[in-house]
Structure formats: C-alpha cells, structure tokens
Amino acid sequence: MSQEQTGVDLPTSIGYLLKETASALRAAMESVLRPLGMTVTHYACLELLAQRPGSSNSELARGTFVTRQSMNVLLQTLERDGVVARPSEARTGRVMPTELTDRGRRDLAAATAAVRSVEDRMLGELDEDDRATARRLLRSMVHALRQGD
Incomplete structure (x- = not known):
C-alpha cells in the first residue's frame, strides 16, 4: 500500500491549507508587530479590550486562544507598563475587569494600522464578492x- 493511498493529499486538503494560511498570517503579523514591541497575542488582547472593555482574564484568554495562566502573565506585564488598568480588588467574586489606558x-x-496592512496584502487579489x-x-x-463540541 502506498503512502498516497493512506495519507491526506496536502495540496487539496482544506484543513492543511487553512493551517498553512494561519501560519503565514501569524508570521506576517508578528513581523509588523515586533518593531512595536508586541506579539499577536498582545495585539489581540488590546483589540478585544477596545471592543469589550471590562473583559475578564478568562474572556480575554478565550478570545486570544491562550490559557488563562498565559493571559494573566500578559496582563500583569501590560498593567506594569501602563497599557491596561485593573482594579486592585475584585468587585465581586474573583473577576478583575480590565480596560485600556490612554x-x-x-x-x-x-498595531491596528500594521495588522491592517498585512490583511490588505493577504486579500489584495480578492474583490469584495470574493x-x-x-x-x-x-x-x-x-x-x-463547533456543532460537534
């Protein structure tokens, strides 16, 4: 039995092409964010906070596809650097809502301008219908x- 018969045809596999696209997109984003002192996760966190002020650590972790522990480390750094603000104590329970500073x-x-340039490049050959x-x-x-979850 040949490998061709048992494996996935990578050039036509939608899953593989999606992963390749995601990998190329992330690398391009990291390249434009690095000079700004950011990672993709850092940028995604700020973008989520702009759209959903007061988000909790758990909400931000889910929205940026990282663990709660990783998000907590990032938020501590962002708070120390004056990028986000969190209350010194939880108002209720353990939730510490986070907001962007000036x-x-x-x-x-x-960062948004840099990321937009990457997305524009990625979509450059597609018309609006595409x-x-x-x-x-x-x-x-x-x-x-998600229906299977």
Whole structure:
C-alpha cells in the first residue's frame, strides 16, 4: 500500500491549507508587530479590550486562544507598563475587569494600522464578492466544527 493511498493529499486538503494560511498570517503579523514591541497575542488582547472593555482574564484568554495562566502573565506585564488598568480588588467574586489606558489605545492604533496592512496584502487579489464569500465560508466551517463540541 502506498503512502498516497493512506495519507491526506496536502495540496487539496482544506484543513492543511487553512493551517498553512494561519501560519503565514501569524508570521506576517508578528513581523509588523515586533518593531512595536508586541506579539499577536498582545495585539489581540488590546483589540478585544477596545471592543469589550471590562473583559475578564478568562474572556480575554478565550478570545486570544491562550490559557488563562498565559493571559494573566500578559496582563500583569501590560498593567506594569501602563497599557491596561485593573482594579486592585475584585468587585465581586474573583473577576478583575480590565480596560485600556490612554497609552493602550495609542499602542493599539499603531498595531491596528500594521495588522491592517498585512490583511490588505493577504486579500489584495480578492474583490469584495470574493472577500464576502471567504468570510461566509470560514464562518460556516467554524460553525460546523463547533456543532460537534
């Protein structure tokens, strides 16, 4: 039995192509964020806080696809650097809502412009109909996979 018959045809495997795309996108984003002193997770955290002020550590971890422990370490660093602010004590339970500071909003603006340039490059050969189709297809794939959870 040949390997071709038992394996996945990588050039036509949607899963493999998605992983290759995600890897290339992350590398390109890291490249433009590195000079700003950020990682993709750092940027994603700031973006989430701009859109969902007061998010908890757990919410931010889920939204950036990292563990709660990793997010806690990042938030401690961002708080120390004056990028985010958290109350000294939880208002209720153990939740420590986090918000961007003025510095955090400035850092985010620079990072957003850098990341947007990467996304524009990635989508440069697609017209608006193709972009809409890609968004619809990707959402459909995520939905289908989450149905099994």
